[in-house]
Amino acid sequence: MDDRGNRLYLNFGSNNERLAATDRTYPTTPSTFPQPVFQGGQAASQGGAQPPQSYQQGGQAPAGYFQQAGSNNQYGAQYSSQLGAQAADYGSAGQGYGQARSTTPGANNDPNTGLAHQFSHQNLGGAGRASPYAARGPSSSQRPRTADSRGQQPGYGSYANAPPMPTQPAQLDYFALAPERNPDKYGPNANNNQKKCSQLASDFFKDSVKRARERNQRQSEMEQKLAETTDPRRRESIWATGGRREGSYLRFLRTKDKPENYNTIKIIGKGAFGEVKLVQKKADGKVYAMKSLIKTEMFKKDQLAHVRAERDILAESDSPWVVKLFTTFQDTNFLYMLMEFLPGGDLMTMLIKYEIFSEDITRFYIAEIVLAIDAVHKLGFIHRDIKPDNILLDRGGHVKLTDFGLSTGFHKLHDNNYYQQLLQGKSNKPRDNRNSIAIDQINLTVSNRSQINDWRRSRRLMAYSTVGTPDYIAPEIFTGHGYSFDCDWWSLGTIMFECLVGWPPFCAEDSHDTYRKIVNWRQSLYFPDDIQLGVEAENLIRSLICNSENRLGRGGAHEIKSHSFFRGVEFDSLRRIRAPFEPRLTSNIDTTYFPTDEIDQTDNATVLKAAQARSAAAGAPPGQQEESPEMSLPFIGYTFKRFDNNFR
């Protein structure tokens, strides 16, 4: 078969070297990557969730490397001739399945079947292969290939009315009859396993395709490098380095990571859902911050969407403004995120230490935070929880954002019931950690130094509590009338206020009061008389802490960058200048900038083990060894291993 030969050798750029069959290095081609066949009506939205850039990147690779469109057409043509008639009336075939089978004793009751068939058969036709990017799922560009126009009606309703199959010959005689699908016949366990299995299978293909695509990208980059030099030693080293990196990545992928692979140096943060530890990998001594989240807590407190959002945003980001995520893994009790360790601590610790910043220093941090927020927005995410505790300082004292636990993709709507309840509810009892502080409720806008100091002391506890602090959250998030990217600019305003004034603008004893003050910001925003703010600084704060319609930054970060407060700031080179505070470190595991002495150094795993031992001693049945489906199900797909951050 000539075209077979062409197809294979095309990829090597030479027809002279025939590789042994066992050694076929068949460069994968983005144009023919397996595509998920999305079922039913979810097709469009699921497809849309993928970042479109990556497809374009794939398509831009050097033409010589990837298969030519021509060969795809060949391929397709071969098929369509082979299957010609069949492809042509597939549309009606898919459409008619339910109908056809309903004449049999076991009528089809699965609304997805007909559609899914319609979708999945489309790869059999020729045209689909030529432009798979345009044709993710049931796009209209692909539809016309189904000859029967009835096949183009996506609604489920239409297919109950579909006319009988034109050609359903003696099919029923040849093949065993398909009984009526009955997913409920096996009981709850099987159904949980069904979800898990289905999810894992589609994750497998999604991940594999993504990895193959990225691998191609790297390979073509390597080929380019190889082409740039004729020095055999240089070429050899490019090749060997590339191969070793790919190989290490494959090894990394098949190795199951576990917490025992790391030594804990110190616990550097604790929260309601877990803790952050400074760890050192036993194998190579590399230092990381390991965040471990308690599954049961995440589950109970309904934080699952947040976990996933955080994983996704960190995983997708390559930005210097966002904390790097190296890998995620899980065991029965915990989710783990292995992240880069930023030795400079966070802005909250710094504000606790210095109380207020000069305007120059404030300008530096606020300018960097502007760039960081902008980077997150450019990834398509709204952070929603920008606050000093989430602003970390790297080795050089520059800003990076973390904790995307509350971040959300733009298209997702946030369930604000939680906030609504808080807003309407009577202040139930004040949280324990604030019991001791008696701030006069009337004197809400605190300018009393001693009370502020009380607030400052309690704020770390607040930061670790389940609800976190609402101080920096924009009012539109509570009120449930919708919010957009600009809610992060509100938070920026409140942080700027705090840097210059010493406390956040809506600080109150009780978070209910804080909520109320935020919603009534027009009345409650108050600049204390005894603190002198520059005119431009106050103007910027007031243009950020305001209603969404008038907020600066609504049209993009450039609006904020060009505010006169930032006059003279060179945003493009900001990350390269020296930061006002550079952490002074004695080693790569120095935790000077973390309040480790305030943090209980017993880790959650130890606490958990002790609790289990106690319940075992009390005669309780030993905990289930295998995780129950309802515990494992929501966390499927959490495990993440990326090439770039680990091997570049």
Place this chain on the structure above:
Amino acid sequence: MSNLFSGINARLRGTSSKQASSKSPVSPVVEDARLPSPGGLSKRSKSSSNLSASNLSSSKLPPLPASPALSQAIGMASTGDEVLSSYRLPQPLPMWLNPAYAKHIVKGNFMTLSSRPKTVEQGEWIAHHVVEHYRNLWNFVHVVYAKEANGKNLCNATTCPRMSAGPNHSYTWLNKSGDRYERVELPAIEYIALMQRWISSKVDDTNIFPTDAAGVSFSHSPNIANTALLSSPDEWVGKRSGFPKDFASICKTIFLQMFRVYAHLYWAHFVEPFYHLNLEKQLNSCFSHFVLTATALDMLKPQELEPMQPLIDLWAANGTFPPESKAYEYANLKVGTRLLQMAGMA
């Protein structure tokens, strides 16, 4: 754990020697010779289709008929129907052979996932796929293995008293007692559990599947002078990356064992429970990817595919297997096309 070895005892119920006579005589199954001593799995096949390895490796150009069915088809100019009937499949045909249920959750060229990246050393690539497919397969096994409220697995000693793949193939464990191997017939679920234990004992053994990043190597390229790597007389797959000498044969055994599990899932559990649970497309995609990979890496030989041959034929005909793949080469297009016709799809 006792020393349990698996052996294939592919019983061909009904007459079957016709097929055998149509093929050239060949040497015994190759891995038997390099079986790892204790701990390895031995296999013997009474099935009629043994082709020698040398025959196989030279089959790339021109494409030799590698499938028993195909060779027969060419030799005797058989029709799809004739070859299909030589498979001695139950009538009516199992539901998974109905093209309507042989579909996928992904589309496009699966080879893009199986073909080795140029720079990656072969052993590393094989190891990667062993682990990936092992994880995949066990997602499905998990479904039939899970205990229901009545305390029974979906696959149990009553539903599947033997490890089988249809009426023509059943498998026994080889249990080593003293110096002798003893065939043990086990319920499928026990066989599968033992096999999982055996496979994970290999995959988790860092002497067989090294995980140390420092040991990673890269592939040899004919275009790039990797001077230091050339011409080692005692070379084996994965040697440079720290894989042991018997690595390839261990992996072949793992792939073969995984294939048997897939075959059992298709023959015994496609409808109950996968079809009912709407998982047949997932199963199809994972299995077809498995076959593509295993054949592309020469981990499975054409005759080993026998229990699933008609589905492979179908997937070659319906475009699941791209024409340049070995799986396609091992398929009988006539049979596949005939199956499509039967369904009114060709």
